[in-house]
Amino acid sequence: MQFKDVIGHGPVKQRLIHSARENRVSHAQLFLGPEGSGNLAMAIAYAQYLVCENPGDADSCGSCAACIKMKKLVHPDVTFTYPVAPKEKFSKPKSVDFVTEWRKAVIENPYMNFNDWVESLEIENKQGSIAVEESADILRRLSLKSVESGYKIVILWFPEKLHISAANKMLKIIEEPPDQTVFILVAENHEKIISTITSRTQLIKINRISDEEMSSWLVHKHELLPDAAKKIVHRADGNYREALLLLNHDPEEEDDAKLFLSWMRSCLKFNMPGIAEFSETMSKTGREKQKLFLQTALHIARECIVMNYADHSMIRMDGKELEDFRRFAPFVNKNNADEFVEELNKAHFHLERNANSKILFADLSFTMNRLLHIK
Numbered sequence: 428m429q430f431k432d433v434i435g436h437g438p439v440k441q442r443l444i445h446s447a448r449e450n451r452v453s454h455a456q457l458f459l460g461p462e463g464s465g466n467l468a469m470a471i472a473y474a475q476y477l478v479c480e481n482p483g484d485a486d487s488c489g490s491c492a493a494c495i496k497m498k499k500l501v502h503p504d505v506t507f508t509y510p511v512a513p514k515e516k517f518s519k520p521k522s523v524d525f526v527t528e529w530r531k532a533v534i535e536n537p538y539m540n541f542n543d544w545v546e547s548l549e550i551e552n553k554q555g556s557i558a559v560e561e562s563a564d565i566l567r568r569l570s571l572k573s574v575e576s577g578y579k580i581v582i583l584w585f586p587e588k589l590h591i592s593a594a595n596k597m598l599k600i601i602e603e604p605p606d607q608t609v610f611i612l613v614a615e616n617h618e619k620i621i622s623t624i625t626s627r628t629q630l631i632k633i634n635r636i637s638d639e640e641m642s643s644w645l646v647h648k649h650e651l652l653p654d655a656a657k658k659i660v661h662r663a664d665g666n667y668r669e670a671l672l673l674l675n676h677d678p679e680e681e682d683d684a685k686l687f688l689s690w691m692r693s694c695l696k697f698n699m700p701g702i703a704e705f706s707e708t709m710s711k712t713g714r715e716k717q718k719l720f721l722q723t724a725l726h727i728a729r730e731c732i733v734m735n736y737a738d739h740s741m742i743r744m745d746g747k748e749l750e751d752f753r754r755f756a757p758f759v760n761k762n763n764a765d766e767f768v769e770e771l772n773k774a775h776f777h778l779e780r781n782a783n784s785k786i787l788f789a790d791l792s793f794t795m796n797r798l799l800h801i802k
């Protein structure tokens with residue numbers, strides 16, 4: 428993956444290239460960006476630039492032996508750490524146990540999110556994490572001599588999922604790394620990373636992709652007409668993962684937004700069979716999908732508030748969807764919006780702590796019934 432394969436973020440690329448050419452590569456860096464921003468893609472392109480045999484002014488060469496290995500993510504000096512979960516023979520799994528799955532998933536979509544990764548592991552209902560065993564494995568990898576490039580690079584995806592014990596073991600190595608070692612932490616949520624880790628890293632902020640850059644990418648790389656691109660750009664809101672989903676959208680498939688609306692209708696009318704069916708359906712999907720649904724619900728709640736009170740040019744929906752939500756929007760108003768958002772956040776929090784999802788979604792439905800009647 429080269430810088431040219433990463434959408435937008437010109438100034439970030441320039442800054443990274445500049446520090447590499449000046450030989451001022453920081454030992455521990457935090458690539459912080461929201462889902463779909465390309466923070467992982469950027470980390471990989473940067474690692475490739477560092478190990479490339481003929482790096483140019485604007486990008487790695489793309490054709491040397493190092494670049495060809497990076498294309499398959501098999502360069503021996505660039506290793507990855509990512510959340511995993513117990514599966515069959517791996518009761519105390521490490522990243523390396525799932526390296527085949529990892530390479531496949533990242534090559535397929537370097538803009539994937541945590542949920543996509545967990546799903547590709549086929550460990551539905553289990554939550555990935557980075558356990559203490561992993562830090563020992565990182566130390567082992569770093570103790571090996573750099574084979575080819577001079578650098579030893581570890582890309583750690585989702586430090587939010589680091590166990591405290593794993594984080595503690597890694598502190599020393601982040602603080603006093605062996606020469607030419609580069610740690611790249613790739614994260615979405617600053618607050619969910621153990622602060623002793625973040626305080627030891629240099630922050631590289633990756634913003635959501637700008638509408639102009641996303642639009643131009645969709646037109647040039649996916650050969651969309653500007654109007655079709657515009658529709659996707661509005662909905663994707665700077666998230667390329669979302670844009671890819673919309674590109675391959677199957678209209679038959681009921682998406683979370685539609686599910687949310689029908690759930691709200693059941694809650695509003697206190698339709699017990701509807702609420703029971705919804706709780707049942709939700710409890711049968713995986714934990715990560717349930718959390719994703721709540722994130723969609725939170726996103727919609729915010730859009731409703733914007734629709735009711737803010738500048739309409741900020742609304743990122745159109746067509747039939749906009750029509751449906753325009754009718755629903757008044758139900759989230761200034762008298763219940765705070766509580767509405769708080770309850771969704773609370774449910775998300777409890778799901779992360781393995782609450783019984785069927786009971787949780789039923790309870791949440793009763794709360795929503797009360798909230799939706801506040802005028």
Ligand SMILES: [Zn+2]
Binds near residue numbers: 480481490491492
């Ligand atoms: Zn190269």
